[in-house]
Amino acid sequence: MNSELASARRIIRLGFALTAIALIAVAGVYVRALMYTPIEVRQGAAQKIFYVHAPAAWAALMAFSVVGIVSALYLWLKDPRLDLFAASSAEVGLAFSVVMLTTGPIWGKPVWGTWWTWDARLTLTLMIFLLFLGYLTLRAALSDPSERARFSAVVGILGLVLVPFIHLSVYLFRTLHPAPILLKPSKPSLPDSMLATLLYALATFTLLYIGFVTTRYGLARAVAAQSGREGTDA
Amino acid sequence: MASWIRLAWLIAAKDLRVELRSKTALLSSLVFAALVLVVFNFARDASLVSSTVLAPSVLWITIAFAAVIALNRAFNLERENASMSGLLLAPISRGVIYVGKFLANLAFVAAVELVTLPLFVLFFNVDIWDSLGGLLGVMALASIGFVAVGTIFSAMVVKTRFAELMLPVLLLPFMVPPLIGAVQVTTRLLSGRPLSEMLGWLRLLAVYDVVFVTLCVMVFPALVDE
Amino acid sequence: MPSTPDNAGYMIAAYVITVVVYVGYTISLWRRARLLLRSEDD
Numbered sequence: 308m309n310s311e312l313a314s315a316r317r318i319i320r321l322g323f324a325l326t327a328i329a330l331i332a333v334a335g336v337y338v339r340a341l342m343y344t345p346i347e348v349r350q351g352a353a354q355k356i357f358y359v360h361a362p363a364a365w366a367a368l369m370a371f372s373v374v375g376i377v378s379a380l381y382l383w384l385k386d387p388r389l390d391l392f393a394a395s396s397a398e399v400g401l402a403f404s405v406v407m408l409t410t411g412p413i414w415g416k417p418v419w420g421t422w423w424t425w426d427a428r429l430t431l432t433l434m435i436f437l438l439f440l441g442y443l444t445l446r447a448a449l450s451d452p453s454e455r456a457r458f459s460a461v462v463g464i465l466g467l468v469l470v471p472f473i474h475l476s477v478y479l480f481r482t483l484h485p486a487p488i489l490l491k492p493s494k495p496s497l498p499d500s501m502l503a504t505l506l507y508a509l510a511t512f513t514l515l516y517i518g519f520v521t522t523r524y525g526l527a528r529a530v531a532a533q534s535g536r537e538g539t540d541a
Numbered sequence: 542m543a544s545w546i547r548l549a550w551l552i553a554a555k556d557l558r559v560e561l562r563s564k565t566a567l568l569s570s571l572v573f574a575a576l577v578l579v580v581f582n583f584a585r586d587a588s589l590v591s592s593t594v595l596a597p598s599v600l601w602i603t604i605a606f607a608a609v610i611a612l613n614r615a616f617n618l619e620r621e622n623a624s625m626s627g628l629l630l631a632p633i634s635r636g637v638i639y640v641g642k643f644l645a646n647l648a649f650v651a652a653v654e655l656v657t658l659p660l661f662v663l664f665f666n667v668d669i670w671d672s673l674g675g676l677l678g679v680m681a682l683a684s685i686g687f688v689a690v691g692t693i694f695s696a697m698v699v700k701t702r703f704a705e706l707m708l709p710v711l712l713l714p715f716m717v718p719p720l721i722g723a724v725q726v727t728t729r730l731l732s733g734r735p736l737s738e739m740l741g742w743l744r745l746l747a748v749y750d751v752v753f754v755t756l757c758v759m760v761f762p763a764l765v766d767e
Numbered sequence: 768m769p770s771t772p773d774n775a776g777y778m779i780a781a782y783v784i785t786v787v788v789y790v791g792y793t794i795s796l797w798r799r800a801r802l803l804l805r806s807e808d809d
Contacts, residue, residue, distance in 0.1 A: 319800050326793055333789065337782065351772035356781040363785065382763050402792045409788075410781040417774035434714040441711040448701035453767060458697045461760045462711065465690060468756060469715055472749055476718040479741060480725070515789065522796050529803050 315529035322522025329515035336508045344504045356414040358504055362512035363406040364432060368470075369516060370400025371435050374442065375467025378460035390456035391531065393463055395523035397442050399516060404436040427478040434473050438466040545637050552628070552641025557648055565614060570607040570653040577603045578657070578664045596665045597727035601683075601720055603661070604654055608684070611649040612691040613708050629765055639761035643692045643754070650684050672730040675739075679730070682746040683723035689754045690715040696764050715753075722746045 340358040347354040373396040381389035411429055412422040423429060442462050449455040560567065581599045628638055658676070662669055669676055691712055698707040722742045729739050 316804065319804075323797070323800075326796075330789065330793065333786070337786070341782070346771060348771050352775040353772075353777040355778050359781060359785045382760070399792075402788060406785050406788050409784050413777050413781045413784070417772065417777045430717075434717060437710070437714050441707075441714075444710065445697065445701070445707065448698075448703060448707060454700060457763045458700075461693065461697070461763055464760060465693070465715070465753075465756065468752065469718075472718040472745070472752075473714065476721045476745060479745070480721055519792065519796070522800070526796065526800055526803065529800075533803070 311532040318525030326518030329518045332511040353417040360410040362508045366516045367403040374463040378463030391527040399519040401439040430477045549640040553644035556645035570611045574607045574657040607653045608650045635762035675730045679726045683719040685750045686719035
């Protein structure tokens with residue numbers, strides 16, 4: 308049991324180290340975005356919110372996919388560490404979702420004149436937030452560890468399969484968001500300096516996600532190690 | 542092949558018989574549906590918003606809420622009777638048990654819908670005779686989708702303390718695609734639009750149903766087995 | 768040529784919220800880790 312706790316400690320330390328590096332990189336992104344990236348002429352300074360909003364959305368979606376995939380792995384392999392990892396990704400994903408859901412409307416208001424539109428992307432961000440919330444609330448409401456792991460795994464899997472359907476149904480309904488500017492086959496519509504800032508931000512937030520999840524996972528392992536030793540539930 | 546269908550029907554029939562004796566789930570949903578329809582009728586200004594524009598949304602909001610109430614009650618009945626543990630001891634495939642539960646819930650929700658529809662015609666003065674077949678069809682398609690997921694979730698939340706609160710929270714995102722599709726199709730049906738305008742939505746509903754019923758059958762064993 | 772809108776306030780709000788959430792979450796993790804691991808050393 309002691310070695311289990313020792314592993315957990317190592318993971319936590321690694322997690323904090325990665326998080327620290329990522330936070331410093333985030334500061335770098337801030338400097339670059341705010342001072343060294345040009346202001347977009349038509350949208351004004353508010354357009355720069357894009358550099359924190361889009362990577363947060365990317366990280367939230369990544370976190371969500373991880374929850375779904377690792378949940379499926381858990382139901383297949385039954386390793387409780389997979390469950391702990393999925394739960395960690397969900398909590399981290401919730402944090403990124405909060406950033407995504409707050410910066411989205413703050414960007415929308417000055418640029419499109421409205422706080423909220425029920426278009427494909429914003430609706431998806433709201434649904435992902437609700438799914439994370441539901442997942443974590445369900446976990447909190449179940450005391451039996453086996454039930455907690457199995458039930459939340461089911462929610463994770465169902466949630467991941469749901470995402471394309473939500474996107475499709477809302478997209479079919481209507482779209483207000485600008486067309487994806489990175490995925491055009493020829494040249495992206497963003498000028499190079501803005502593209503570089505965006506990519507730098509994406510990489511940084513990905514690292515932050517990895518740092519957060521590692522730390523949270525280490526914490527979960529430590530809790531499990533402790534309760535294992537004492538023979539009680541954490 | 543036929544024997545598992547028979548088993549599923551038996552399980553469904555048992556649930557339905559229990560419900561018919563107490564009638565609580567059905568009655569609460571019906572009262573709720575009537576209430577919502579009445580409120581909406583008084584809440585709108587008839588000169589500003591025509592009923593043809595508002596009606597499909599109101600119909601589906603009513604169905605959605607009433608369905609959640611019905612789903613909640615269905616599994617609470619289960620808990621009160623503790624019959625699931627008996628079922629699990631029998632050598633029945635878990636998938637069959639799920640299908641049985643799913644069919645029972647679908648029957649509840651269908652009953653609620655079939656009573657809501659005439660009330661809806663009454664309060665909103667909509668003419669549905671020409672589109673009745675299509676309406677029933679889209680009601681079936683959409684209901685299958687969220688009842689499939691709702692059956693799984695109600696089985697889960699019944700183990701928590703805040704079941705009545707948790708079910709809507711978990712289920713809401715899963716109701717979005719079926720509801721959007723249903724409202725879109727219903728709107729076009731009531732306006733007499735051609736079938737070609739609805740095909741995309743109907744396809745979406747159908748795919749949603751197939752995917753989620755299959756998925757739910759596959760994950761149900763994880764809910765009841767260790 | 769329409770002038771560039773002056774909406775830097777929104778940008779600042781968004782950037783502040785973002786960093787508050789991330790730093791806040793980091794602090795939450797740190798405090799939980801300390802609580803957990805300190806009790807271990809007793």
